[in-house]
Amino acid sequence: GQNIDQPTEMTATEGAIVQINCTYQTSGFNGLFWYQQHAGEAPTFLSYNVLDGLEEKGRFSSFLSRSKGYSYLLLKELQMKDSASYLCAFNTGGFKTIFGAGTRLFVKA
Amino acid sequence: DGGITQSPKYLFRKEGQNVTLSCEQNLNHDAMYWYRQDPGQGLRLIYYSQIVNDFQKGDIAEGYSVSREKKESFPLTVTSAQKNPTAFYLCASSIGLAGADGELFFGEGSRLTVL
Numbered sequence: 001g002q003n004i005d006q007p008t009e010m011t012a013t014e015g016a017i018v019q020i021n022c023t024y025q026t027s028g029f030n031g032l033f034w035y036q037q038h039a040g041e042a043p044t045f046l047s048y049n050v051l052d053g054l055e056e057k058g059r060f061s062s063f064l065s066r067s068k069g070y071s072y073l074l075l076k077e078l079q080m081k082d083s084a085s086y087l088c089a090f091n092t093g094g095f096k097t098i099f100g101a102g103t104r105l106f107v108k109a
Numbered sequence: 110d111g112g113i114t115q116s117p118k119y120l121f122r123k124e125g126q127n128v129t130l131s132c133e134q135n136l137n138h139d140a141m142y143w144y145r146q147d148p149g150q151g152l153r154l155i156y157y158s159q160i161v162n163d164f165q166k167g168d169i170a171e172g173y174s175v176s177r178e179k180k181e182s183f184p185l186t187v188t189s190a191q192k193n194p195t196a197f198y199l200c201a202s203s204i205g206l207a208g209a210d211g212e213l214f215f216g217e218g219s220r221l222t223v224l
Contacts, residue, residue, distance in 0.1 A: 004151065033212060042113075042199065042215035043152075087151070095140070095159070097213065099151035 002026045004100040006088050011106045012078055020073045020103045022088035030094075032064050034073045035087040037102065043087055046073070075105075083107045111136045115200050115216035122187075122194070122223050130185045130219045132200035140205060141183040142213065145169060146197040155198075158183055187221060195223045 004024040012018040024032070031050040035043035049055055049064035049071065061074040073086055085102040092098065113134045122128045134141065140159050144152040154167030158177040172191025177183055187194045197220050201213040 008149075035213075040218070040220075042217050043213075044215070045212040048212060089151075095142075095157050095165070096154070099144075099153075101149055101151045 002092065002098050004088060004090065004098055006086075006100045006103045008101070009104045009106070011108060012075075014078055014080060014107055014109050016078050017074065017076050018078060018105065020075075020086050020088075020105065022071045022073070022100060024069050024071070024088070024090050024098075024100075026069075026090060026092055026098070028092040029066065030091040032062075032071050033087075033089045033091070033097070034060075034062050034071075035089065037085045037087060039084075046086075078107050080107050080109070113200055113202055113214055113216035115198075115219050117219060118217065120219060120221045122221060124223060125189045127186055127188050128221065130187070130198055130200075130221070132183045132185065132216060133181055134183075134200075134202045134214075134216075135181060136202055136214060137180070138202035138204055138214070139180070140203045141177070142201040142203075143167075143173070143175065143183070143185045144199045144201060146199055146218075152199065155185065194221055196221060 006022045034046040037043040047062035054063045059076045064071045085104050087102045088100040089097050116131045142157040143155040146152050153169050155173050156175045158164040174186045199218050200216040204211050
């Protein structure tokens with residue numbers, strides 16, 4: 001079967017670093033995505049990993065280990081505006097993208 | 110500037126009524142999608158379309174219908190046959206097939222409430 005898991009909620013302090021983990025199981029894999037979604041708004045693309053390793057993009061980095069079915073999103077120098085849900089998703093090939101339920105991140109002052 | 114426009118943003122429906130959610134994109138993307146988002150669950154695919162006049166069922170197509178008469182437009186009709194239609198509906202597009210050719214671009218969403 002196919003499934004994807006990520007923590008429901010996390011809380012972190014402004015200026016700190018937070019790591020959001022995601023594990024998945026699938027027979028077909030064509031890349032892993034992270035999206036950010038503020039409440040009541042559209043998800044927006046953050047990162048895409050298709051090979052193992054770390055991809056860095058400013059304050060955001062994403063890591064993938066295909067053999068372990070594991071990814072994480074690392075957010076550095078947290079800002080209040082980073083309070084949002086973070087959706088982990090993988091593509092199985094073709095049209096199908098499987099989304100996790102999302103991790104709600106609360107950034108406190 | 111380019112993007113995806115969904116309307117209406119909020120919609121209330123009485124039981125037994127059909128409603129149509131609009132989705133228009135000016136990104137010149139071939140592929141378009143409709144997802145449903147419920148609290149505590151991941152986005153679930155309702156329908157997708159790779160090209161004009163062609164569309165395919167996703168994982169939860171029952172009680173929904175779509176059309177793709179123009180490249181820019183992919184409206185979703187929520188019929189009275191959908192047993193639990195209250196949800197947040199997201200329209201998306203991609204250059205090619207999502208994942209294979211890049212990320213999904215999402216509209217702002219339509220929140221449907223059945224009274």
